[in-house]
Amino acid sequence: MPDLRSAPELDVIEWLGAPAPITLAGLRGRVVVIEAFQMLCPGCVQVGLPQAARVRETFAPDDVVVLGLHTVFEHHEAQGTRVALEAFLHEYRYAFPVGIDRPGASGGIPRTMAAYAMQGTPTLVLIDRQGRLRRRVFGHIQDLRLGAEIEALTGETDATLVGEPELGEAAPGCTIAGCAP
């Protein structure tokens, strides 16, 4: 049996679109899909966030919870304010809760992004019903495969790995695939 890592708790300074602060502990028993993004990252706006919205429409909220995580690691002045993020979410009609990742020391990688060792944005994270980190994808993943992976986690009654967390290399800067610090 592989050694499954417990997903680090989210370190969020504020939640938008949520009546109260959200914790992974409070979501135990459900599959959690986290879309980590920056509002000025083209690959997030064009691919990652629309996919997260489709996930939210496809799966029952009792089984699968979709969360956004705003992980600003560049252009802090431009996209690091609550008001900017709020306007962005409003215009794009994203209805899932979005947490603002706690800024790192001296403007570096924010806390949750660092705890999950994310390479950049967009990053998609899957957490199982027992609160374990099961998948972390930097860049894009096809809908067909993502649908299968989420379903596999919802069907689990006992822990079995759907695959090793994906670890790869990301060059700094933004491409259509995503932005890396």
Place this chain on the structure above:
Amino acid sequence: MPDLRSAPELDVIEWLGAPAPITLAGLRGRVVVIEAFQMLCPGCVQVGLPQAARVRETFAPDDVVVLGLHTVFEHHEAQGTRVALEAFLHEYRYAFPVGIDRPGASGGIPRTMAAYAMQGTPTLVLIDRQGRLRRRVFGHIQDLRLGAEIEALTGETDATLVGEPELGEAAPGCTIAGCAP
């Protein structure tokens, strides 16, 4: 427990892209995805068949088998010949086996299409590991949902319904959604 119908055996006059005739009985133990199409149906060419090809690339062949079924119910002269179908499959590079549905009496609905009560093309059929008909979709289904449904069937050890077979109305003729007799 709902009454699950055993999927009717395929009534095919010839298989292309297969070394030997294929039967559902011979595929027992695997999930079977059938894409019923006509080579001159725009919704099949633009949406249904490319999706079937993605399914084949996404799931392990030991778990999920993708089959095409050429169910000609109109323009028999144009698309009803083996040579036409073979040229079509060659040009579009479809690599899954395709069976030619046995023509119905006096050029009507072909046999397998009738046995499954398909409304037109494209129709996607999902059959579980026990050989039972679990899903029948006329028109289109989103990748995210299809991925989840197939995964749910692969994970089954005991029969549980993912949903009632979809029964709806289809107007005669072709639209982007599909062709109905």
Place this chain on the structure above:
Amino acid sequence: MPDLRSAPELDVIEWLGAPAPITLAGLRGRVVVIEAFQMLCPGCVQVGLPQAARVRETFAPDDVVVLGLHTVFEHHEAQGTRVALEAFLHEYRYAFPVGIDRPGASGGIPRTMAAYAMQGTPTLVLIDRQGRLRRRVFGHIQDLRLGAEIEALTGETDATLVGEPELGEAAPGCTIAGCAP
């Protein structure tokens, strides 16, 4: 002044979707856009023909005439019959006239395709108001550019080249770009 070649007359055995045979001579005074295709060529079905349909919807028919040309150079049995082409045009709702290029000797390159030295399908041809060949593109051309080139020809009162006919290399077989003999 460049030496502008008069566009070869179309050598067509039959016209579909036209009340009477069409000749370039009879269209003198109008810009003519010819989409040469094969019904089983993926790049024609997915890109070339839909673009031709958009051209037809965008420009006034008194100024710009869109013609299809079925230039079968492979899979003659599958796509070389009138009935197959008719069914295809019907299902895809193409409303412009389509001529069937006269077969070449012993099943080779058909006559009009050869006269225009087309490299394969899809090929787009632009003919000016004076009946001169002004453009020949194998593969794809962006809408923005095509719109500009057609408009340039409609605005001409005197001959000026919009660009040399495009001459390039095409490898045999079909890709998404097109099919070459």
Place this chain on the structure above:
Amino acid sequence: MPDLRSAPELDVIEWLGAPAPITLAGLRGRVVVIEAFQMLCPGCVQVGLPQAARVRETFAPDDVVVLGLHTVFEHHEAQGTRVALEAFLHEYRYAFPVGIDRPGASGGIPRTMAAYAMQGTPTLVLIDRQGRLRRRVFGHIQDLRLGAEIEALTGETDATLVGEPELGEAAPGCTIAGCAP
């Protein structure tokens, strides 16, 4: 001869991506394409700005100049700062000059947007070689048609209208088509 209106001069507080301030007067002799946008308007990000980038790649800069105009009429705090716009343009790799429209009195419609009677964003404006306003489109316009309209203006030696400026109704708020105040 229709009464052609001289295009109002741009009232811009700062230009990004330009070595010096840009005026329409200074561009006389060239066709000018203006894409008015807001960085948080989905229809601008997904459709309008990519189209403007294609225009820039398609036409010769001596004939056709593409300008962006940031016309913020909502979410001023979020998208009204130079630093936010600069980060946006950097991440999306837009290479044409972008002017920041001068804010209107008490945060209303900005000056240039008002002078052109724009209904919202995105709005595309075409100005001819003589500096006259020839087209104003709120929402989207097909590439094929836009290419033709721009080409028609580049080919003009004497003034002839390509069409009346488009005047229509826009409901307040953002849709995929655009944002209206």
